[in-house]
Amino acid sequence: MMNGRPYAIKIAPAAVIAFAALVVGYGLGEQAQLGERDVQTVTQEVRRTGDVKRLCLTVKTGGRIDAITCQVLDGMTGELE
Structure with missing residues (x-):
């Protein structure tokens, strides 16, 4: 003390x-x-412009688009070029 x-x-x-x-x-x-966290989604679709086919991927978080990428598909084999 x-x-x-x-x-x-x-x-x-x-x-x-x-x-x-x-x-x-x-x-x-x-x-x-x-x-609350936003959910991330990835969607894919085949887009056609005339004879050209493209495989496009879209990445979204919530309602916001984070990335879009497209690659040309081979018309004969259907594989990515």
């Missing part, structure tokens, strides 16, 4: 502040992870 106060009473405010900071940080982290 120093100056008439026990040691535990001197460190109690620091412990309370540290615990409160830990609880607030944990709560904010959990809240950030609970948000």
Whole structure:
């Protein structure tokens, strides 16, 4: 005991502040992870322009298009060129 106060009473405010900071940080982290996440979808289709066939892939996240890619298909074999 120093100056008439026990040691535990001197460190109690620091412990309370540290615990409160830990609880607030944990709560904010959990809240950030609970948000609904958009689903990513990949669609494929064959597009024709005259005699040319193309295989096109579209990648979407939610309603946003992230990527579109098209490759020409061989007219005889149907394989990618």
